[in-house]
Amino acid sequence: MHQHTRTDPYADRYAARAAGMVPSEIRALFAVANRPEVVSLAGGMPYVAALPLDIVGEMLGELTQRRGAQALQYASAQGDPELRARICEVMALEGVHGSPEDVIVTVGSQQALDLLTRIFVDPGDVVLAEAPSYVGALGTFAMYQADVVHVAMDDEGLIPQALRETLDRLGREGRRVKFLYTIPTFQNPGGVTLPASRRAEILEICASYGVLVIEDNPYGLLGFDGEPMRALRADDPDHVIYLGSFSKTFAPGFRVGWALAPHAVRAKLVLAAESAILSHSSFSQFAVREYLTTQPWKQQIKSFREMYRERRDAMLESLEALMPEGTTWTRPAGGFFVWVTLPEGLNAKAMAPRAIAERVAYVPGTGFYADGQGRRNMRLSFCFPEPDRIREGIRRLAAVVEREIDLRDTFGTAHAPERTGMDTPGPDTA
């Protein structure tokens, strides 16, 4: 930790936007969570070991041998045209009919978020996000000095009436709303899904207030019951920018995501991408394209879904069986996450070091809000550990919560010291 206490000799040279960029102390804690004796329910890493690695390896070797001169070369900033065509086929599963011309391939959907914020957001502009929302998006919005205003969710996702009221209030205050950022399906971290009726209403509200929607949909094909939901973008191509990713349906190691945007926006995204990275990896793009062309990828997604459903069931059953009264949680129908609310007076951030001491890790809820909410919340991931590990993790966690309740009852409400910086593990945390 000595770099945090050393004086930074470059401190007076940074841009204004860099002032708040300080590593969070909680990261050190999460480094500990990577130890094998800790059951980590913290990270959002997909279980890629379930892929047929022998077959994928053979595919990549052949790809290099047959088309290495292209696959090892620079690519265009917009991305490989054939991959963009395959991406349109993937989106069609959710009712989205877009043209490959309007797709840009990005370094995960994270880069799409960065580029969109770059082209749309001036410092002080308002960005709307669910309460809670994806920590990586909040970090990007903060980087561009956006003012994030949260809109309340319930077990059915974003509440239309809350959105309307927020927009009215901001309108009265004369504030400029650049877009609504939403993860409508199997939300991160909430685990909740917006039903069809609300989708129509949200689209109607945004259209009538002239607010663009960024629909982030990394988990859409990972539902545990029935057919994929119809994406927001399917019903409003002019106001919705759709973000997708192969990180959860294939593998995050290639960092291939995308944005589907109206033509003029897509053109700006390409110029912004070229300035940011010149071009995405050809090899990564060829790898994903080859996978989608030659491998039974829908079958693989089906097998991922079954695996994650089993893990979700293990988590929900253990929570049900073991969590002390007063604790509540969401019941995700897909995706990776359960969102837990601890009993009144408990503080998930203050509890985190004690949980890790008991060999279980989670992400405290405060990281998923830009405004200090979420102290009683934690995000639990069921994507990476196998079912027995999940059960063991929840057992340990329930014991920690029990003790916190005892402490609260004995000594009153705990007040954790407040910390600055990002309250989340990096993406490297299992």
Added chain:
Amino acid sequence: MHQHTRTDPYADRYAARAAGMVPSEIRALFAVANRPEVVSLAGGMPYVAALPLDIVGEMLGELTQRRGAQALQYASAQGDPELRARICEVMALEGVHGSPEDVIVTVGSQQALDLLTRIFVDPGDVVLAEAPSYVGALGTFAMYQADVVHVAMDDEGLIPQALRETLDRLGREGRRVKFLYTIPTFQNPGGVTLPASRRAEILEICASYGVLVIEDNPYGLLGFDGEPMRALRADDPDHVIYLGSFSKTFAPGFRVGWALAPHAVRAKLVLAAESAILSHSSFSQFAVREYLTTQPWKQQIKSFREMYRERRDAMLESLEALMPEGTTWTRPAGGFFVWVTLPEGLNAKAMAPRAIAERVAYVPGTGFYADGQGRRNMRLSFCFPEPDRIREGIRRLAAVVEREIDLRDTFGTAHAPERTGMDTPGPDTA
């Protein structure tokens, strides 16, 4: 081209920084340059077909089969520790002794430029760059609304006295200089190299004026004579941030570059990278690390050097034999580029469509300046076409220049209409 004439329905929503982001008309021209009948001396694509693709393919296949669970997973935002250790070994060839702790792996060195500008530059801050300078860097500086001030070069690179005078003038004007961006070795586009004596002087000037140096060094190991130059960073670890890349020494298709920066700066770069892309591709990083660990990479660089030297020779000999009097050019001792100055009264940008009609392409000089200089200049690349194609390209180009001279002598100086937007091909242009 119809997207350029259509009204952009999102025009009133963009951030201020996006206002200037319009695709250049000249890009359409460069799309034509990709036709096989055109000899393209425009792009800076390395000749990756010279790699042993069978062996690389085998290596990647095995890597996936043996360590796919890691190589297909998320990485840390700073980058793979073992790759960072290998990177330090590569830099040691140029006298740089850095710690893997101070290295961040980036999506090409382009991303390092983006992240550095992000953390250092507020709108209106001055960035110094050689005249001319790398177009991708100028694009990034423009994206962050920096004010680029060019410093004159001659055949030995940046002129120390010009740097001193520029810093004095800016000082008198009370303007804040954030850093000097320089490519000291085999410069892009100039093809010139800063000798050792000037290196010491430039470092001394920057230290005394308190100006950071960003040393961009993608071509340093691609010298045609003798040992690699000693990098600027080797002699001033506190004021120099070093950028490197495997795009030219291995393959650009993995998009693996890096920055070596003082500890506090590196820490901010990692946070900025996480916000921008979450993490770089694990697979790309494992691929480069495996290549450096198991393959004879120094031998491969030697063979690249010999190949590029032969192409440089073909270009210089043809220029010497064929170019009309009054045309001058640089004589690069390494790297990819020759910088040509046309006779007085000629305009390289106006000439470009006529050159393409004669089946030869280059990049007009204006793209390499932020201030409208470079009309008489063109950048010629000798990296991608084989020697005979280079000779044929120069033959065609010399004929085009002859005709321009005739036109000038008959009708007087040509005035090309000025265009907005970036004057360069994308990275996809051969």
